[in-house]
Amino acid sequence: MIPSTPVAADVQSSSAGSSGMAPLIELNKISHSFGTRPDLAARLAISFKLAKPAARVQAIDGVSLAVRRGEVLGLVGESGCGKSTLGRIVAGILSPTRGSVSWRGKDMKALPPSERREAKLRVQMIFQNPYASLNPRRKAADIVGEAPRVHGLVDGDLGTFVDQQFRRAGLDPALKHRFPHQFSGGQRQRIGIARALAVQPEFLVCDEAVAALDVSIQAQILNLFMDLRERLNLTYLFISHDLGVVEHISDRVAIMYLGRIVEEAPAEEIFARANHPYTQALLAEVPRIETTKRGFAAIKGELPSPLSPPSGCHFHPRCPHAMPRCRTEAPRLKAVAAGHKSACHLNDAAA
C-alpha cells in the first residue's frame, strides 16, 4: 500500500478503497528522467567549454496511480508529456529512476525472478509506433505466434491458432506470410494488437493502439477490447489522444501534463465537470464533425519544456487563470469531489 504521504488519503479514497481490493497495478511516486549521453564531438566541445552538457529530460515527475482489476483507465495528455514512458514503466519494460511499481500488491522489484517473469507476461503492451516495434525480418505469423508457442499457450495447431489471432484483430489470415513493410499502417497496428492479445494477458497497456485505424475498424477493435474485458476481466491502461475514444471506453481518466498527473476522475465526471484548466483547454479543442470549414487556433502562451520545466504549476505559462502563487508553488493533486482529484491552486482560492 501507499506509505502515509499527504496524497495517500486521496488515493485510497478514490481507488483502492472503494473496491476493498489491492489494485492490480500501482505506481508509487514514480519519477523518470532521461539523460542524453553526449557523443564524442559533444564531449570534446563540453570539455573545451564550447558547449554545455545536454540537459536531462524529466519525463515523469512523482506520479502515483492505481489501476483496479477489470477497469479501463484512460490516460490523456499533451504530446511529449510522458505517457509512453509511463506505459513502458507499467509494462515493466522500463525501470523508473525513482519510485516503485507493485503488481497485485507486491513490489515488482521484490518479486522472485520466476514471478516477475510471469507478471511481465501477464502485462502486455501495444506500442504506439507499430513499425518500430515489429521485427522487419520476421513474418507476421511468427511475430504473432512466437511468444505463445514458447510459453506453451497453444494447444493444437500453431497455424490455426495464428489464423484465429489474425481474424480476431480484423486481419485476413491470407496475409500472415508477409513481412511488416508489406502492410499498411493500420494493418501493422493490428499485428501489434494480435501479438499482445495472443499471450492472453491480464493487463493491457494500449499506447495509441487504435490511432492508425479507420473508424470502422477502430470500432471493431474497441468492441473486442470491451468483450475481452467482460469475458476475461481484462484490465487496461488506455493511452490515447482521441478524447471521443477515451470517453467511450474508459471508466476513469487521468490527465497528464509535463510529467505530472494533473487530474483524475471517473470518465463521466471529467467530461461533464473538468476541473483543471488544462483539461478544460483540451475539451474545448476537441474537433467535431462540422458543417462548414473552420479555422484552427494556434496555442496561446508558451509551451513548457521538460528540459527545464517551469516552476510551480507546469501549466502556468499557458493558463488563463494563473496567479502569482502558480509560478512558485506546485499544486498538489487533491480531492475536489468524490473520486475526483485535481492539481490546481484555484481550488484553494475557491474554498
Add this chain to the structure above:
Amino acid sequence: MNATVLEVRDLRTHFGQAKAVDGVSFSVARGDVLGLVGESGSGKSVTGFSIIGLVDPPGTIVGGQIVFDGRDITRSSREEMRALRGRRMAMIFQDPMMTLNPVLRIDTQMIEAVQAHENVSRMDARARARDALGMVGIPSPDERLQAYPHQFSGGMRQRVVIAIALLHRPDFIIADEPTTALDVTIQAQILAEMQKLVAQNNTSLIWITHDLAVVSRLADRIAVMYAGRIVESGPVSDVLARPLHPYTAGLIDSVPSRNRRGERLRQIPGMAPSVARLPAGCAFAPRCARADAVCAQAVPLLTAGPREHRCVHPLPELRA
C-alpha cells in the same frame, strides 16, 4: 475556381497480385485541401507514394496518369522526381521513421534538408531548422536539435517530419496521417500553421486521415477510398452530412461520439476484402445491407452535381 495543380487519372498501382490502387481519379486545385479518408489498407498511402514517385518495388504503376502543373510525371526519372520533391511537393509519411534516419541527430538531418535545395550557410540552415521546430510546438528547440530521433516521443517525431516538409514552403503537400499521435491542442497548432500556409502560399494539400472531424474543418473536398478505389467524393460538408455510398455512411456511424458511451460501437459487419482477390462488382457488396444481384456487376462512376460515387443503390439524400 482555381487552376488544377494535380490531376490523377485512372491510377493503378499494383504489388503483383495485390491491386493496392486500382483506378483512382481525382484532381486538386491550387490552394485547395482534399481530405482522403477510407478503410485501412484501401490504398491511401500507396496513392500518395505513387504521386511523389516513391512506390516500393515490387510495386509499380501499371496504368493511369499523374499530371502535376500540366506536366505528366507518371514516368518521370528518379532525378526529376527528386528535384520536384522538397521544393515543389513534399510528403509527410505516416511512419516518421521513413523520413528520419535513426543514427543521425535531428539537426544534421534538418540542416541537410535545408541545404539540399537552398544554397545557405550551415548556420542559417540551423536557424531555419530551429524556427521550424518552434512552429510545430517543440519547446527548447536549440537543445532538442541535438537529440536523436529515439529520444523524441511519438508525437514529437511526427512534428519534426512536419517541420521538415514545411522547410521549403512547397506548393503541394501530401500529409499521411500527420497528427495521429498529437493531442488536440498541439494538433490545432499544426492545423493552424497548415491553414496559414494554404492561405499565404496558395499551397494545395492532400490530407490523409481517419479523423472525420479534422477533415470537416480543414478540407474543401473529401474522397473516400475502399479496396483500391475512390467510392465517393464531393464537397466535404455534403458528403459528411448526406453520404451516398453505404461505406461512407458506415464510417460516419462508427465515430464514437455518435454512439452511446460504454455500449458496443456500431461497426461495419464483415471484413475488408483482400486486394489480391477483389470481386468483379462493388467490393463493398459482401458487407452491404443494400446489396443485390446488380452490385455483382462492375459499377460505373456516377455523378450528381459536384458529387461522384460508385454505388448503384445510393442512400437517399436525407437519412434518418
